[in-house]
Amino acid sequence: MFQLGLGTTEKYCDGVSRRSFLQIGATGFAGLCGLGLSANQAIGSSTNSSVEKIPGAEKTKDTSVILIWLDGGPSHMDLYDLKPEAPAEYRGIWKPIPTKVPGYQISELFPRQAKHTDKFSIVRSLYHNTGDHFAGAHRMLTSKDMGVGGASIPGKFPSLGAIVHRQIGSRQPNVPGYVAIPYGMSVGIRPGYFGGNFLGAQHDPFETIQTPNSANFQIRNLNLAQGLTLGKLEDRRSLLKHFDSQRKTLDRLNTTQAMDHFSQEAFDYIAGPRTRDAFDVSREDPKLRDRYGRHDWGQSALLARRLVEFGCSFVTIHLGGWDHHWNLKSGMENYLPKVDSMVASLFEDLESRGLLEKTLVVLCGEFSRTPRMNDGGNGGAPMSMGTPGRDHWGNSMFCLMGGGGVKGGMLYGSTDRLGQNPKDRPVTPCNIHATVYEVLGIDPKLQITDFTGRPTNILDDPTPISDLLG
Helix, strand or coil, X not given: CEEEEEEECCCCCCCCCCEEEEEECCCCCHHHHHCCCCHHHHXXXXXXXXXXXXXXXXXXCCCXXXXXXXXXXXXXXXXXXXXXXXXXXXXXXXXXXXXXXXXXXXXXXXXXXXXXXXXXXXXXXXXXXXXXXXXXXXXXXXXXXXXXXXXXXXXXXXXXXXXXXXXXXXXXXXXXXXXXXXXXXXXXXXXXXHCCHHHCHHHCCEECCCCCCXXXXXXXXXXXXXXXXXXXXXXXXXXHHHHHHCCHHHHCCHHHHHHHHHHHHHHHHHHCHHHHHHHCHHHCCHHHHHHHCCCHHHHHHHHHHHHHHHCCCEEEEEEECXXXXXXXXXXXXXXXXXXXXXXXXXXXXXXXXXXXXXXXEEEECCCEECCCCCCCCCCCCCCCCCCXXXXXXXXXXXXXXXXXXXXXXXXXXXXXXXXXXXXXXXXXXXXXXXXXXXXXXXXXXXXXXXXXXCEEECCCCCCCCHHHEC
């Protein structure tokens, strides 16, 4: 085995600085590496149809999902569930504003989204009751508890995106079915709870690594190594096929057949123009790019729209840095205008292209923040760490959902007057996942086989939020 360092991440509030590594079997993946494609990404790009036939997959709808992941935990009280009548230490700094839909209010830092609330709904009664980053992320991304938390970090169940990838793969040939921009990461670990887990690394997301806002943005793994032409690549592939023909015994193994599939797909990605076109945001109108925002988050949302248009089934965008225990004011005034431009532009763009009914947009994080603000001291003198902030809170959260057949203009459920707990129509991560599966045409009662060979329900509660479905 050899190991590739995948970079460091900033420390979260638990004080741990995490570094992710990709371990690859040098011999088993030599063919893929020779194609200039990392083994992890070659596997993650695979569609299920060439490897295994999944019962019921043929009933899926022609829909896709864009998941915008606010890593670190965004506050419901400062974004989509403001409490202007609550005491000052609860209601926070910003005021709610009216929107296109009467009675539907959101943060004053979201003026552009306010014009599009008819296109998306907010679930205000989401909860899972944990303030642990790892436990919350695992529950939101896999729907499962399974004892995952700060004391037991590794994921124990496939992510929502991985299951979608297994069931559907890509909508179009030569385009990855499951893509993460710039990477699939939760609480500093990659692919973390975005991965395939016991379904296998072939269901991990294909990572862009860079954001499309980067200068000379390109997907490194789609480029030929220096001095390697397509002709030479074809010769090399022919040579590998010759060697493979001498290994008839190994060819009968499922693993070897899968690797043959991944090698073919890797070659198709590099040799064909379709994948390159899908990731080429430079083809977009500069004025449209300006509307999304000339920052990492805005350009990532534009790339996500481009990818679902080309046939990706599940795209996730990582927006990190939401762990605001103090200095909430500067953090929100930096982040929320960027979220506003990217979300509003995404809904505008999807609608203008006739893609809104085929694309579900979901925006959420692993948990929320405490309804009551702290004193900004973090254990020291009040305000010594800057303005007040909010701590971890999983008892009341939000989830934005719109498009793909999900009704817009609704505020589903509510929290009590202080925003501490659901007041009516409580919703769990299972119900969010079940709603996503319904949009995609995947049975929420689906069972998959775990690492012990036992059939396991993908959801403990397969009940979708029926009021949101058309």
